Amino acid sequence: MNTTTHYPAATTTQQIESHTLSVLVDNEPGVLARVIGLFSGRGYNIESLTVSETEHQKHVSRITIVTRGTPMVIEQIKHQLERLVPIHSVFDMTVQGPAIERELAMVKVRGKGEHRMEALRLADAFRARVIDATTESFVFEITGASDKIESFIGLMLPIGFVEVARSGVVAISRGPEGQGAVDKPL
C-alpha cells in the first residue's frame, strides 16, 4: 500500500436549488403512484405537487412538481421521470423557462371589530377575494406566487388566522409554444 498516490478530494458540494417540473402523463390508474414512488424510492424531495387531467380526449394529465436538489440531482430526477413508460414529457420550467408559476390558497380568518376591518384592508391590498363570510369569520381566496401567499398568511396570523388550504404550484411556459405530448427519448 506504500505505492499509492494521493489525489486531493474534488469539491463535489453543489448548491441546492428549487426547480419546478411540468410533467405530461397518460391519465391511467397508478400513474401518480409511479411518480411519487420514484421520488420516495430514490430519496428526492417533493415540496409541492399538483395533478389534474388537462386533455380529456387524450387522457393526458399535467403534474406540476416543485423539488429541491443539486443540479446533478435535478437532472437525474428529470431523466428518471422520462424513463417511466406512461410519461410523455418532462419540462424543467426553471431551466427551460421563462414560465409563470401560480398557487391558489383559501385562507380562513376569525375575528371581530377592528380585526375584521384590518383583514379586509389587507385582503384588498393582496387582491384576495372574500368567498365566504359569517359575522365572525372570512374565507379569502388568493392566487399568486407562493411567496405572496406566504406573506399574506404571515399578515393574517396576528389578526385571527384559523387555517389555510393551498393548491400547490401550477406552472406554464410563457410565449406561444406549448409543451405538447412529444415522443420521449427512451
Next chain:
Amino acid sequence: MAKEMTGAEMVIEALADQGVEHIFGYPGGAVLPIYDAIFHQEKVRHVLVRHEQGAVHAAEGYARSTGKVGCVLVTSGPGATNAVTGLTDALCDSIPLVVITGQVPTHLIGNDAFQECDTVGITRPCTKYNYLVKNIADLPRALHEAFHIAKSGRPGPVVVDIPKDIQFAKGSYFKPNEFQHKGYRPKVKGDIDKIKTAIELMRHAKRPLFYTGGGVVNSGPEASHLLRELVKLTGFPITSTLMGLGAFRAADPQWLGMLGMHGTYEANWAMHDCDVMICIGARFDDRITGRLDSFAPGSKKIHVDIDPSSINKNVKVDLPIIGDCAHVLEDMVRLWRASSATPDKKALKDWWQQIDKWRARKSLAYRNSNELIKPQYAIQRLYEATKDKDVYITTEVGQHQMWAAQFFAFQEPNRWMTSGGLGTMGYGLPAAVGVQMAHPKSLVIDIAGEASVLMTMQEMSTAVQYRLPIKIFILNNQYMGMVRQWQELLHGGRYSESYTHSLPDFVKLAEAYHAVGIRCEKPGDLDGAIREMIKVNKPVIFDCVVDQNENCFPMIPSGRAHNEMLLGDAAESVEDAITEEGKVMV
C-alpha cells in the same frame, strides 16, 4: 382479424404469437383458467418449478442466454410476492421478462380476499412497467405491449396482473402487429455529431481505455461483433464489468480482465490513469468506481447508454451518447475507418508498456497447495476441462462468483449468467435450469457456493423432472465466504453467523433427488472428478471441498480508489485497509 376467445386462451395465443416456446411457472387458484388453456395446447411448453423465485431466475437465465424475452406464470398473493426477488434482479440487470400473475376476481380486489395482494403496487418499483387488466378488451393490447416494453430500450421485467374473471371472460383477440404503443419510443440511434466528437477524442487519446458492460451483451451478438472490430481497429485496451464478460474475447491480448472491486490490477490502474474513457453500455456502478472523487481523475469520459438516466448519475461524463450499443458502435466503426487523422502511435506504445508493467504484477496469482483445493485452482481446472466445449456458466453470489469472473475466460457473449446488480444468492441453480431448457445439448454449469445454492436447492427437482443435465459445481468452504472475508477485513475476525453449520451431505442430497453426487477433496483428484461430472448425462451436484480461509483478491476496499487496491500477497496488512469512513459502506 379479431378472434373470439377467453382471456386465458388469449394469454396462450399472445405468448405463441410473440414466439414464446417455454414458460416457467407454478399453478394456483387464481391462474387455473390459464393452466387449463395450457393443458389444451402444445405451442407453449410449461416448465414447472418448485418455487416462484426459481421460475423468475430460470426465465432470466433463459432470456440472457438466448436474447429472447423470458416468460413466467404465477398465481396471485404468495405467487406474486415470491416472484419479487426475481423481478428486482431482472430490473437491476436489465433482463427482458414478461411475468403473468393471476389476481382475485375484479369484484374482490381490495377486499383482502384469500391469496390477494396488491401485485401492481408491490411490483411497481421492481418492474419496468406493470399492468392490472380489469377489462377483457384491454388484455390483448396489454400482453403485446408488455413484450414490446420488456425487450425494447433498456430491457426489463414487465408484470401483467390478470384477475380470474378476466381469464374466464370472452373477448376479441388481436395479433401483435395491430398495435402501436401511444407514447413509448426508445431512442436507438446515437446523435451523429456526438459520435463524431467521440471519434475525434479517441483519435487524439494518449492513454485510452474501453470500459464496457452488460449493455453490449443486451444489445445482441452484433454489438459484440462491432465492439471487437472497433477495439481491433483502434488498438486500445479494453476492460469490462461483471455483466459485460464475454462481449470481448478474454483470450485477446488487448483484454485487461474485469475491473472494479475484484478486478485485475492492470484494469483498475488503466482505469485510474486513462485520459480518454470510452464507456459502452455500463453504468458507473459503485462496485466499479470505488471512491468517486478519485475515479479516473484525469480522463475525458465518453458514455454510450440507451438509458438517459444512466448519464451523470454517479459520475459526471464529458460526452454522453444516448443510443443502443450496436447502433452507436456501427457508427463509431464507420467513422473511425473514414477518419483521416492518425492516432498517436508513440503515446499508445508507451501506454501499452505501462499496462504490461501492471500486468507483470500478476494480481490474480495465489499460493496453490497440494493438500487443499484452492477455489481459484478449481475454477481454473474447470475452465481447462470445458473451454473447448459448448459451455454456459451461471453463478450464485459471493466469492465463488468473483473467482469465476476472474478465472473463467469467457470468449463469447450470452455464455455468462450472473446476478450482478442485485446480488441474489440462489440465482445460479434456477438460472441454469432456464439456460439448459433453451440449450438442451449444451454443457450448463452453475458455479456455486454451498450457502447460496441452498437458497434455491429445491429446483433440483425441476432439473430432474425435465431431464436437464445441469452441473452444480459447489466451491464448498463451509462459510458464506464473502461475508467471512469482510468480517476478517472489517470486523476483527469476529465471524458472526457466517459459518454454514449443519450442511447437508451434498452427495446424498443429489442422490435423494435422483441426481448424481460427486465429492472431491484433494487437488490431485480434481481433474478426474470434473471429467466424470461432464460425462454424466444427468444433473450433478459436485461438492468441491476447498480451502476455508481463502480470500478473494485483488480487492478495492470500500471507500478507496482504483489505485489503492489490495493484492493477495499484501493481505497481512488488511487490518488498516479500510478507513472508518469506508466501514459504513457496503
